[in-house]
Amino acid sequence: MVSRIGILTGGGDCPGLNAAIRAIVRRADLGNVSTYGFRAGWRGVLQGSVEQLTISSTRGLLHRGGTMLGTSRVDPYREERGPERIREALEVYRLDGLVVIGGEGTLAASHRLAEDEGLPILGVPKTIDNDVGGTDLTIGFLTAVRTATEAVDRLHSTAESHDRVMVLEVMGRHAGWIATYAGMAGGADAILVPEVPFDIDAVGRHLKHRAGMGRDFSIVVVAEGALPKEGTLELEAPPLDEFGRPKLGGIGHTIAHEIEQRTGFPARVTILGHVQRGGSPTPMDRVLATQMGVKAAEFAMDGAWGTMTAYRDNGVVPIPLAEATAHLKTVPADLFAVAETFFG
Incomplete structure (x- = not known):
């Protein structure tokens, strides 16, 4: 049974991160699950920089840009004993798993940690580039x-x-x-x-x-x-x-x-x-981040580690991290052809 989960935001910042954190904490609290936030992405996990998150500490975040947890581009596989230190952090703080909110690079590292190291990790896609596979939209785009x-x-x-x-x-x-x-x-x-x-x-x-x-x-x-x-x-x-x-x-x-x-x-x-x-997220990004945050907490409580929240057909479903990180999602030719109609 899941009782404690960690959260981190990695890679570049974008609007909607705070809304996702808020939603994870709120839904986890309803399930009697405690949440802990790591500062500055993977660096916080490696250095043990962590704080407990509560409904009170995450109030007023919905409209705020950036991330209350801070972020970094630290790659655990570039750090000495990186994967081993992440495993130790989960044990020290008695965490059942880790929810990682990130883009292509952060999610790729998450997939390796889940696949190769067997660590309980669940991804949430965020990037203004909208290039994460398997999801129609990413937070911030x-x-x-x-x-x-x-x-x-x-x-x-x-x-x-x-x-x-x-x-x-x-x-x-x-x-x-x-x-x-x-x-x-x-x-x-x-x-x-x-x-x-x-x-x-x-x-x-x-x-x-x-x-x-x-x-x-x-x-x-x-x-x-x-x-x-x-x-x-x-x-x-x-x-x-x-x-x-x-x-x-x-x-x-x-x-x-x-x-x-x-x-x-x-x-x-x-x-x-x-x-x-920068700046405040649009209403649609707030809704998307909230949907993904709530579902991330639910998937974590169900033990669906090794997956990522994906936005498809106006809903959020779990897909394997392997699918999400298999390739970059690029602009399809038929969409660009629509744009080209107006270049003549």
């Missing part, structure tokens, strides 16, 4: 789309006033969900995503065509991980971070420069960056 769409709306007015091309760079390392959704919702004139290599000459021709039709301004939304078609544009190799991944950001400047060179139109760049991660 819809709020990031709202932020990016508002930026597109605001850029429209200044672009039209000055007859300029406005390039908006949004997050999206391997998947262009934010760019696609915000571009469609905001009426962008071109959307560049990692899934579909772009031809910068074709983009320039399209913007010239718009000008010839009397539309002397344009909006281009580009995901940070967008790549050109082979042989069409040379990009400098980005530096690597401490995990060996390319440090992305800045492709918007390259796109704007190339557009100016090919069209003669003045172009300006806005990079949203971490603005997309």
Whole structure:
């Protein structure tokens, strides 16, 4: 019988994390299960930084962005005796299992710990990139789309006033969900995503065509991980971070420069960056986080370790962590084809 569970939030922050924590604590309390929060993601588990969570301590969290527990990008498999120390932490604090709220990297580590080490772990997907497999939505995505769409709306007015091309760079390392959704919702004139290599000459021709039709301004939304078609544009190799991944950001400047060179139109760049991660979650993200939090507590109490909460058909179901982490969920071709309808 489950009586004590731990919670952590790992990876990048996003709106809705606090709502999920609140929901887990509330539902667990109804089942007479105590909850304990680890500070700063996996680092807190490794260092024993933990606090008991109660209904009182999690009041007022629903609308707050960020995470009350803090987060980090610590990977337990990169730490000395990482998996062993996590097992020890569960034993020391007499926890029956651990609910891990995270994105692709955090959930991948969770899957390894559950599969290879036999640790009782249950995942909850959160990432503004919406690229976790097996779930229609991830916590934080819809709020990031709202932020990016508002930026597109605001850029429209200044672009039209000055007859300029406005390039908006949004997050999206391997998947262009934010760019696609915000571009469609905001009426962008071109959307560049990692899934579909772009031809910068074709983009320039399209913007010239718009000008010839009397539309002397344009909006281009580009995901940070967008790549050109082979042989069409040379990009400098980005530096690597401490995990060996390319440090992305800045492709918007390259796109704007190339557009100016090919069209003669003045172009300006806005990079949203971490603005997309912050702020109060939208009502839909609050509801999604609450649904996932409640179900995570219920699945944990049922002993459904090794699974992840997945949003499907307006409900939350458990799916194997193996399925959730098998591949990145990218923008499907048919959805991007809908967006392309408005590029002509």
